[in-house]
Amino acid sequence: MKKCWVLLMSLALVLSLLAPVANAQPSENNDVLTKAKSTHVQIVLFDGFDLLDALAPYEVFAAAGMYSGGAVTVELVSAEGKRSVPSGMNGPALEAQAALDPNRSGIILIPGASGKPAGDTEDAIPNLLKQTMKTGLPDMMKQAFNNKEVTVATVCGGTLLPAMAGLLKDRYAVTNHIGMAALGALGAIPIEARVVEDGPRLVSGGGVTSGLDVALYLVDREAGPQIANAVEKLFEYEKRGTVWRAEGIAPIDFNTSSKATEEK
Amino acid sequence: MKKCWVLLMSLALVLSLLAPVANAQPSENNDVLTKAKSTHVQIVLFDGFDLLDALAPYEVFAAAGMYSGGAVTVELVSAEGKRSVPSGMNGPALEAQAALDPNRSGIILIPGASGKPAGDTEDAIPNLLKQTMKTGLPDMMKQAFNNKEVTVATVCGGTLLPAMAGLLKDRYAVTNHIGMAALGALGAIPIEARVVEDGPRLVSGGGVTSGLDVALYLVDREAGPQIANAVEKLFEYEKRGTVWRAEGIAPIDFNTSSKATEEK
Numbered sequence: 092m093k094k095c096w097v098l099l100m101s102l103a104l105v106l107s108l109l110a111p112v113a114n115a116q117p118s119e120n121n122d123v124l125t126k127a128k129s130t131h132v133q134i135v136l137f138d139g140f141d142l143l144d145a146l147a148p149y150e151v152f153a154a155a156g157m158y159s160g161g162a163v164t165v166e167l168v169s170a171e172g173k174r175s176v177p178s179g180m181n182g183p184a185l186e187a188q189a190a191l192d193p194n195r196s197g198i199i200l201i202p203g204a205s206g207k208p209a210g211d212t213e214d215a216i217p218n219l220l221k222q223t224m225k226t227g228l229p230d231m232m233k234q235a236f237n238n239k240e241v242t243v244a245t246v247c248g249g250t251l252l253p254a255m256a257g258l259l260k261d262r263y264a265v266t267n268h269i270g271m272a273a274l275g276a277l278g279a280i281p282i283e284a285r286v287v288e289d290g291p292r293l294v295s296g297g298g299v300t301s302g303l304d305v306a307l308y309l310v311d312r313e314a315g316p317q318i319a320n321a322v323e324k325l326f327e328y329e330k331r332g333t334v335w336r337a338e339g340i341a342p343i344d345f346n347t348s349s350k351a352t353e354e355k
Numbered sequence: 356m357k358k359c360w361v362l363l364m365s366l367a368l369v370l371s372l373l374a375p376v377a378n379a380q381p382s383e384n385n386d387v388l389t390k391a392k393s394t395h396v397q398i399v400l401f402d403g404f405d406l407l408d409a410l411a412p413y414e415v416f417a418a419a420g421m422y423s424g425g426a427v428t429v430e431l432v433s434a435e436g437k438r439s440v441p442s443g444m445n446g447p448a449l450e451a452q453a454a455l456d457p458n459r460s461g462i463i464l465i466p467g468a469s470g471k472p473a474g475d476t477e478d479a480i481p482n483l484l485k486q487t488m489k490t491g492l493p494d495m496m497k498q499a500f501n502n503k504e505v506t507v508a509t510v511c512g513g514t515l516l517p518a519m520a521g522l523l524k525d526r527y528a529v530t531n532h533i534g535m536a537a538l539g540a541l542g543a544i545p546i547e548a549r550v551v552e553d554g555p556r557l558v559s560g561g562g563v564t565s566g567l568d569v570a571l572y573l574v575d576r577e578a579g580p581q582i583a584n585a586v587e588k589l590f591e592y593e594k595r596g597t598v599w600r601a602e603g604i605a606p607i608d609f610n611t612s613s614k615a616t617e618e619k
Contacts, residue, residue: 143407143414143590150407150469150563153444157471167447180417183431183449205414207421208589267591285591298591299414300567325472326407327531327549327562 130313131197132165136176136187137204137228139219143299144202144246145185151306151322155314158321162314168192170227179205179219193231196240198309201232202302203248208269217273220251229256236292244309245295246302254279263289263337267298285332294334304330394577395461396429400440400451401468401492403483407563408466408510409442409449415570415586419578422585426578432456434491443469443483457495460504462573465496466566467512472533481537484515493520500556508573509559510566518543527553527601531562549596558598568594 132152134145145167152165169176169187177184182205191199204219211218229252235241236258245253250266251273253259259279265287266274274281285301286308288294296305307330311319323329396416398409409431416429433440433451441448446469455463468483475482493516499505500522509517514530515537517523523543529551530538538545549565550572552558560569571594575583587593 141414142410146406146410149446150405153446157444180421182413182417183452185447185449188447205417267589269589298589300590300592303564325531325533325562326564328564 128162128314130163131195132163132200132309133168133191133195133197134165134200134202135191135228136167136169136185136202137223137226138177139179139204139206139214139222140176141203141205141247141299142178142182142185144205144249144302145200147300147302148200148202148244148246148306151303151310151326154322154325155310155318158325159314159318162318163310170231179216180214191228191231193234193241194238196238198242198244198313199235200244200246200305201249201252202246203251203267203299216248220248220255223252224255228252232256232258239292242292242294242309244305246305247296247299250274250279250295251277259293262293263287263335264293264295265297265301265335266295269298282335284335286334288334288336301331303328304332308334392426392578394427394573395459396427396464396573397432397455397459397461398429398464398466399455399492400431400433400449400466401487401490402441403443403468403470403478403486404440405467405469405511405563406442406446406449408469408513408566409464411564411566412464412466412508412510412570415567415574415590418586418589419574419582422589423578423582426582427574434495443480444478455492455495457498457505458502460502462506462508462577463499464508464510464569465513465516466510467515467531467563480512484512484519487516488519492516496520496522503556506556506558506573508557508569510569511560511563514538514543514559515541523557526557527551527599528557528559529561529565529599530559533562546599548599550598552598552600565595567592568596572598 134149136145149165152163155163156165166188167185168189168191170191172190174187175184176187204216206219207215209215232253233256235243247267248270250264251270254274254277259277262279263282264274264279265282265284271281286296286304294305294309296302307319307323310322398413400409413429416427419427420429430452431449432453432455434455436454438451439448440451468480470483471479473479496517497520499507511531512534514528515534518538518541523541526543527546528538528543529546529548535545549561550558550568558569558573560566571583571587574586
């Protein structure tokens with residue numbers, strides 16, 4: 092990866108030399124710019140995590156790092172520190188590179204679990220999430236929610252983890268459609284959208300593949316639309332859905348509102 | 356996973372007891388049916404492989420196995436056997452569980468590499484693919500192409516590997532748009548579609564996320580549309596694009612055909 096940055100920086104240097112506006116120290120300035128704007132992403136692994144929930148965003152952020160010359164960095168972490176973390180459904184393990192640091196500014200992304208969608212057997216998602224609530228993760232999530240320099244992003248069942256920790260009371264969020272009732276029961280306001288942003292510091296995504304959309308939105312927000320677009324082209328995927336926010340005109344609810352009839 | 360099958364089988368038993376048509380040995384018959392129709396998928400890892408190319412299909416097949424009670428099974432393999440295989444761009448390693456067996460009937464899926472999209476540095480995709488061609492994989496791919504019980508599926512740059520082994524001469528295929536010219540130069544007929552099927556035994560996909568579509572198509576083909584649809588709902592993703600095959604009416608090419616003008 093380091094070689095990659097060096098090469099991209101060299102390319103940037105060559106391009107800047109060709110550019111009409113002269114710049115005395117383009118390489119050095121670029122370095123400063125990159126460091127100042129750099130966004131670090133910690134993706135949290137826990138026993139039974141869902142591979143795609145974690146790795147689709149991982150790869151989006153990694154590619155954004157490649158295209159931006161390091162303005163986005165990403166690592167896999169766990170509450171327990173560096174360790175091999177088994178994914179759900181007897182899937183392959185991934186190595187967490189470090190301990191989750193809730194005080195580090197940037198993005199903390201929480202994936203869901205993978206397993207049987209219901210039930211209370213050992214390999215059922217509700218049980219995997221309950222087990223995770225017994226680890227150090229809930230406390231770390233609380234610290235992250237209290238840190239104004241941190242955006243917490245969740246994907247799929249990952250939204251249920253802060254909800255179970257009591258952190259989503261009256262907050263807008265989405266999870267896999269299977270978990271929407273549970274999300275509401277835990278005090279959150281479930282919104283049927285692919286990606287929901289509640290304030291700038293909480294971004295949640297729906298089922299598994301919406302992790303692509305959560306990550307592309309955050310890349311757009313943090314590193315700009317050109318980088319997000321470059322990743323989309325490479326991955327042959329276009330971000331789906333409007334990111335829902337509690338702003339602007341609220342649509343008339345034609346199912347429940349009497350206003351609908353009045354305004355006909 | 357085993358517990359999961361047992362539970363699903365138990366559920367199938369209960370459901371069959373409730374069904375109006377009596378069946379003397381429903382559980383046993385289900386077992387026989389499952390075994391007879393079971394499709395095994397080997398996903399091939401190699402140094403520098405792309406995480407999503409490999410794991411998006413892995414998770415689709417794994418979920419198909421869950422919903423079908425074991426009619427689809429999937430494992431990660433490598434040409435060298437059981438080992439830890441590093442992904443590209445200094446990403447996490449995955450454990451290959453066994454050696455690729457080109458003589459085992461079912462599906463062999465080849466992902467692409469992840470790295471710089473061009474160039475000949477150590478971390479560039481063309482170099483990663485060249486290095487892979489020096490392993491035992493090309494010979495194994497040849498055996499797989501000669502085995503009538505095997506469907507070879509490729510995703511993204513993974514299509515270039517059999518092409519580099521001379522196995523795609525005059526065959527319809529697709530790869531990441533960045534590699535389409537190379538695919539043509541290697542003797543294949545590049546088709547701009549998300550998924551291309553050349554005969555039933557070669558299915559290729561375009562860029563990274565098209566691995567979802569390749570796997571959903573194969574699940575539909577091997578285990579049926581209801582299983583594919585169940586996975587789509589769980590993943591909140593709908594298979595994109597018509598699978599291209601050299602069948603039916605070929606569309607008029609309005610850019611090059613004089614027929615276009617004549618038929619106006």
